[in-house]
Amino acid sequence: MPDWTGPLERIDEYRWRIPRSYMTGMRVDGVIYADEKMIGDVRHDRAAQQVADVASLPGIVKHSLAMPDIHWGYGFPIGGVAATDIEAGGVISPGGVGFDINCGVRLVRTNLKETELKPKLRDLVYALYNEIPAGVGSKGDIKVTEKEERKLLVEGSKWVVDHGYGRQEDLEYTEERGAIAGALPDRVSDRAYERGKHQSGTLGSGNHFLEVQVIDEIYDGEAAAAFGLGAGQVVLMLHSGSRGLGYQVCDDYSKSFIRCLAKYDIDVPDRQLACAPVNSEEGKAYLGAMKSAANYAWANRQCLMHLARGVFEKVFGMSPGDLGMDLIYDVAHNIAKIEKYNVDGKEKLLCVHRKGATRAFPPYHPDLPEKYKKTGQPVIIPGDMGRSSYLLAGTKEAEETFFSTCHGAGRRLSRTAAIKACRGRSIAGELEKKGILVMSSGRETLAEEAPEAYKDVNEVVDVVTGAGISKRVCRMKPLGVIKG
Amino acid sequence: MEKRYEQFSHTADIGVRVFGNTLKELFENAAFAMFDILADLDGLKGEITQDFELTAPNYEELLISWLDELLYNFYSKKIIFYRFEVLELSEDMVRARAFGRSVSENRNRLKTEIKAATYYNLKIIKRDDYYEVDIIFDV
Numbered sequence: 001m002p003d004w005t006g007p008l009e010r011i012d013e014y015r016w017r018i019p020r021s022y023m024t025g026m027r028v029d030g031v032i033y034a035d036e037k038m039i040g041d042v043r044h045d046r047a048a049q050q051v052a053d054v055a056s057l058p059g060i061v062k063h064s065l066a067m068p069d070i071h072w073g074y075g076f077p078i079g080g081v082a083a084t085d086i087e088a089g090g091v092i093s094p095g096g097v098g099f100d101i102n103c104g105v106r107l108v109r110t111n112l113k114e115t116e117l118k119p120k121l122r123d124l125v126y127a128l129y130n131e132i133p134a135g136v137g138s139k140g141d142i143k144v145t146e147k148e149e150r151k152l153l154v155e156g157s158k159w160v161v162d163h164g165y166g167r168q169e170d171l172e173y174t175e176e177r178g179a180i181a182g183a184l185p186d187r188v189s190d191r192a193y194e195r196g197k198h199q200s201g202t203l204g205s206g207n208h209f210l211e212v213q214v215i216d217e218i219y220d221g222e223a224a225a226a227f228g229l230g231a232g233q234v235v236l237m238l239h240s241g242s243r244g245l246g247y248q249v250c251d252d253y254s255k256s257f258i259r260c261l262a263k264y265d266i267d268v269p270d271r272q273l274a275c276a277p278v279n280s281e282e283g284k285a286y287l288g289a290m291k292s293a294a295n296y297a298w299a300n301r302q303c304l305m306h307l308a309r310g311v312f313e314k315v316f317g318m319s320p321g322d323l324g325m326d327l328i329y330d331v332a333h334n335i336a337k338i339e340k341y342n343v344d345g346k347e348k349l350l351c352v353h354r355k356g357a358t359r360a361f362p363p364y365h366p367d368l369p370e371k372y373k374k375t376g377q378p379v380i381i382p383g384d385m386g387r388s389s390y391l392l393a394g395t396k397e398a399e400e401t402f403f404s405t406c407h408g409a410g411r412r413l414s415r416t417a418a419i420k421a422c423r424g425r426s427i428a429g430e431l432e433k434k435g436i437l438v439m440s441s442g443r444e445t446l447a448e449e450a451p452e453a454y455k456d457v458n459e460v461v462d463v464v465t466g467a468g469i470s471k472r473v474c475r476m477k478p479l480g481v482i483k484g
Numbered sequence: 485m486e487k488r489y490e491q492f493s494h495t496a497d498i499g500v501r502v503f504g505n506t507l508k509e510l511f512e513n514a515a516f517a518m519f520d521i522l523a524d525l526d527g528l529k530g531e532i533t534q535d536f537e538l539t540a541p542n543y544e545e546l547l548i549s550w551l552d553e554l555l556y557n558f559y560s561k562k563i564i565f566y567r568f569e570v571l572e573l574s575e576d577m578v579r580a581r582a583f584g585r586s587v588s589e590n591r592n593r594l595k596t597e598i599k600a601a602t603y604y605n606l607k608i609i610k611r612d613d614y615y616e617v618d619i620i621f622d623v
Contacts, residue, residue, distance in 0.1 A: 071496055075604055099600050205597040258545065274603070
């Protein structure tokens, strides 16, 4: 594939502009967060073109943004953020949320120290692998009737907590308290229900994972303490989404929204950017269905965490109180949200698409739990399974990105290239030499997810902290990994 | 054109370039490519046949509808399809038959979860004596 040769103008050390003049139809500039070294990589695929394409969405305000973990997606780039002005006919695009609606991560603390974990690590990883359903077509623990399923789509995490999967206080530490208001379960097709059936409480496959990690570096002691974290402490990170239900919701609306382009006289450069005004009948229907899928995803992660807590209790023979497995936070990184921002001196209601980007609210934001008022929102950034992951916190400066930041390391190699690079090697063996135990249900998952397939998360975090849109709290290194 | 499809490098997802001597064959090979990524199809024979009839406004959208319909059937009815016959194809309608086996006795054949076929950059191209299309699957 030839390099992308469009204009990337340096704004400062961490920001690069694709000017509106680059392409007919762009309504705003594109801005990519990256350093000098990364921006070279950005040119190697079509991600920058996708930033320009997104700039053509009706009603888009300020900029079409991309976080430093930007890579080539379909329609939107992964790492893309775009906000549209609802009153000005701003649109919502199912492709701007993606198939895995409310794919996200949660981080759970424990009272365990690395030294206590080490002798039981193998037992723990095996038990997690055995107890937590993962892989293509796996079935989950929760069986619900269709009527109950509709309730689950409205109540999200609360529904599963009420049914014994976790604690009330878990809700406090979940984005949107685990249930975004305004879900419309009757806008979810029968097919989506069918695909989501039996999948509540399943991890999924591919890059979805469960990791046992240890904190190896603290950058902000005060924030870390507020989150209940210290050096040498063991944490659990969990990455999953809305499974088949969300995929089918996106599928249904991506298809039907192509008709909206003609109906609302919208011109976008690619069918996968199909969209409709947020305030149109179609826009409202999608938003209601998307929220339902998002709530399903929160319920799913809540259920997975509950299963994992049970495994820890069994393996370590400790009570929940002694283990101290409190949820630190749960964030969505594939979602569209209706949020208020000041644009050109006026308060506006915007539809913020985060496609592989994390919401990062600043200190004293009204939506934050009381305990995190001073620190800002915890932002969970998974890296690859061989290096590190980060816990960051939101900042006031991130208003320029509609309080959004990166969501991970970002892929560097395609899956096929990663499999090729790993041929004849044992990835599990290589990681074990580094003290990391890995298990996976997918045959090729470990090669596809090999550390070298990803950008170095340290560099990604350098950019978001350097640009001021997040601050570092602590770094974790993986010890046990279960991949889907 | 002998080759049915080849994978190309796409950073986040899986891209395939599908070939067909006719448009019918292009649709068949696209379906084969998708299931070849999903599962190990080698040596699969028999037993389930399913008929499909789908409509869409143009060939491209019809192609994605066809793939998504098969994918939906894979996930909901748990059938791995391994052979496809497009019986009738026009710009707005496809009628086809697919042959498959149930997932239950072939669970160890499953490879990669495909979430959906996307519309990204979708364009069926007519070469001198064959057709070609690039499809990105979200995995």
